[in-house]
Amino acid sequence: MTSSTTATLRPAAGQAANVQLKYRSQAVAKPYFMAAIGLFVGQIIFGLVMGLQYVIGDFLFPEIPFNVARMVHTNLLIVWLLFGFMGAGYYLIPEESERELHSPKLAMIAFWVFLVAGALTIVGYLAVPYATLARITGNDFLPTMGREFLEQPTITKAGIVVVALTFLYNLSMTVLKGRKTTISMVMMLGLWGLAIFFLFSFYNPHNLVLDKYFWWWVVHLWVEGVWELIMGAMLAFVLVKVTGVDREVVEKWLYVIIAMTLITGIIGTGHHYFWIGTPGYWQVFGSAFSALEPIPFFMMTMFAFNMVNKRRREHPNKAAVLWALGTGVMSFLGAGVWGFLHTLAPVNYLTHGTQITASHGHMAFYGAYAMVVITMISYAMPLLRGREANSNRSQVVEMWSFWLMTIAMVFITLFLTAAGILQVWMQRMGDHPLSFMATQDQLSFFYWLREAAGVVFFAGLLLYIVSFFVRGDARD
Amino acid sequence: MSTRFTKSTARNIFYGGAVFFFLLFVALTFDTVQALPKRDNRANLTEQVVRGKKLWETNNCIGCHTLLGEGAYFAPELGNVYQRRGPDFIKAWIKAQPTGVPGRRQMPNFHLTDSQLDDLVAFLKYSSEINTNHWPPNIEG
Numbered sequence: 285m286t287s288s289t290t291a292t293l294r295p296a297a298g299q300a301a302n303v304q305l306k307y308r309s310q311a312v313a314k315p316y317f318m319a320a321i322g323l324f325v326g327q328i329i330f331g332l333v334m335g336l337q338y339v340i341g342d343f344l345f346p347e348i349p350f351n352v353a354r355m356v357h358t359n360l361l362i363v364w365l366l367f368g369f370m371g372a373g374y375y376l377i378p379e380e381s382e383r384e385l386h387s388p389k390l391a392m393i394a395f396w397v398f399l400v401a402g403a404l405t406i407v408g409y410l411a412v413p414y415a416t417l418a419r420i421t422g423n424d425f426l427p428t429m430g431r432e433f434l435e436q437p438t439i440t441k442a443g444i445v446v447v448a449l450t451f452l453y454n455l456s457m458t459v460l461k462g463r464k465t466t467i468s469m470v471m472m473l474g475l476w477g478l479a480i481f482f483l484f485s486f487y488n489p490h491n492l493v494l495d496k497y498f499w500w501w502v503v504h505l506w507v508e509g510v511w512e513l514i515m516g517a518m519l520a521f522v523l524v525k526v527t528g529v530d531r532e533v534v535e536k537w538l539y540v541i542i543a544m545t546l547i548t549g550i551i552g553t554g555h556h557y558f559w560i561g562t563p564g565y566w567q568v569f570g571s572a573f574s575a576l577e578p579i580p581f582f583m584m585t586m587f588a589f590n591m592v593n594k595r596r597r598e599h600p601n602k603a604a605v606l607w608a609l610g611t612g613v614m615s616f617l618g619a620g621v622w623g624f625l626h627t628l629a630p631v632n633y634l635t636h637g638t639q640i641t642a643s644h645g646h647m648a649f650y651g652a653y654a655m656v657v658i659t660m661i662s663y664a665m666p667l668l669r670g671r672e673a674n675s676n677r678s679q680v681v682e683m684w685s686f687w688l689m690t691i692a693m694v695f696i697t698l699f700l701t702a703a704g705i706l707q708v709w710m711q712r713m714g715d716h717p718l719s720f721m722a723t724q725d726q727l728s729f730f731y732w733l734r735e736a737a738g739v740v741f742f743a744g745l746l747l748y749i750v751s752f753f754v755r756g757d758a759r760d
Numbered sequence: 761m762s763t764r765f766t767k768s769t770a771r772n773i774f775y776g777g778a779v780f781f782f783l784l785f786v787a788l789t790f791d792t793v794q795a796l797p798k799r800d801n802r803a804n805l806t807e808q809v810v811r812g813k814k815l816w817e818t819n820n821c822i823g824c825h826t827l828l829g830e831g832a833y834f835a836p837e838l839g840n841v842y843q844r845r846g847p848d849f850i851k852a853w854i855k856a857q858p859t860g861v862p863g864r865r866q867m868p869n870f871h872l873t874d875s876q877l878d879d880l881v882a883f884l885k886y887s888s889e890i891n892t893n894h895w896p897p898n899i900e901g
Contacts, residue, residue: 334834337834337865338834340863341863341864341865341866342860342861342862342863342864342865342866345858345866345868346858346866346868349823349824349866349867349868350823350824350832350834350835350865351820351821351822351823351824351832351834352820352823354823354824354832354834355820355823413868413870414818414819414820414823415818415819415870418817418818419818423818427814427817427818429817429818429820430816430817430818430819430820430821430822431817431822432822432823432830432831432832435820435823466767466771488817490805490809490810490813491796491800491802491805492800492813492827492828492886492887492890493796493799493800493890494793494796494800496828496830497789497792532767535767536765536766536767536770539767539770539771539773539774540770540773540774542774543770543773543774543777543778546774546777546778546781546782547777547778547781550778550781550782550784550785551781551784551785551788553785554788557792558893558895559828559829559892559893559895559896560828560829560830560890560892561796561799561800561801561828561890561891561892562792562796562799563791563792563795563799564893566788566792567893569788633895633897634897636829636895636896637826637829637830637831637833637837637896638833639833641833642833711900711901712896712897712898712900713897717898717899717900718900719836719900720835720836720837720900720901721836721865723900724865
């Protein structure tokens, strides 16, 4: 991994420069993408463990209690997406700015720091009880642990800030000294927003309502705010490259999409403020604005299809085009449709905190963020490996992996939705509601089906990795 | 999109919209923070509750349970567990874990002292008295 990177960075060392890369320093993206895929595998393995624990409650107990598996599952997701965003940043910012990255060396140091810190955190989750981890990492000095998705020890959070700052410094210097495009500006805005809103993870008041209120400033303003800017910029970059459509057109779309994202999504945060102690008017604001949140995602779908239909070239990387179209459709379904499903306050009153929420979370994260990162990897990785596109055989395998993972995710979502509807019906409606655990027992059939779909997803992911090793004949 | 709708128009809508709605969000946040003292049960936010919240966090309870509907969906909602089960049951239950019933979902034993159990129950009592606009729909959570 490092040897090939350094070889690409220093062609004088004996190996020819990668002719596919416009700027040699783009090569630092490669280890970021490889780490992202590796962590993705870990995420899915722990997802399968949790899926089994839903039906065989004592599976791997006490070695890996459910809460530990869930922390690993969700934290690996966040970290691999961050690796993907960073890799995308290191790849596309030099190309957009038309100059070499400010400091490829700093990018590699940040890579290793982030990977080691991330790995140590995961080992910490698995090796010791969480309370012990909190004690040995000095949580008492600044207690930030133990909140959903922000379970990382405070020192890990500080490490994330340091890595993010070096990354932003590196990219900002590159942008400032080079050409400024809409894509690079939107990407940078999204990434800076990501770092700034993460700072709210250090605010953990004793007051539970305030705690929850500002916790959403990290979680919601990330995934339904600034991450969509990053997603839009990444998608726009790939579409410019693979379709050859005039940049002016692509960039106009990008602005309209992200305008709608923030116009609907910022006040849309209110859909989390229905039942946590906040005033009742949030039911009106939250319902109205978040009901509009599907619009930017629908535009994302139209954007991808429009650009591909108007393409001025036939890019040999068909797989990347497929992922780009796929992320448009699946983000609309997962984030847009499945989000709308339970976002109106009277509906959410019944569905809040059930498997409906879980179903939405799965398809939204896969459709919007996992798939856009894979879109970027699918486009950039062949170039980073010195060819415009992979062989036909390799692309066929990759497209199979696309369909396996995507269809499996549709079924995971449908089974969880079915479980969620029944849960709401049995536990919250009617005159004789069942208890939580009695309800869960009734749902096990759907949890088994979800686990089966999860196994198919995992097979698709393994096939995706296989596609990197399928050689086949060179295309030209 | 039509040619009259230019990229700079789109850009202006983006920046204008983002700034306007973020400022509106900040204003609503300000109003919410002003309104919270009447809703968030801060009068009962004692030292014991603060200790209980920290125990809640450092044992990663949110990794299986929901609290006011947020968290994991593997184990029961605890925002109203104080009303559903009462303080004595909660403490006895936590002490009795894991049940070890084959095939059942298992909760680890966190080896909490009696005073820690009291802290945790105080936190759950405080949480249960927050004005949540009548959520959850019934006692089962």
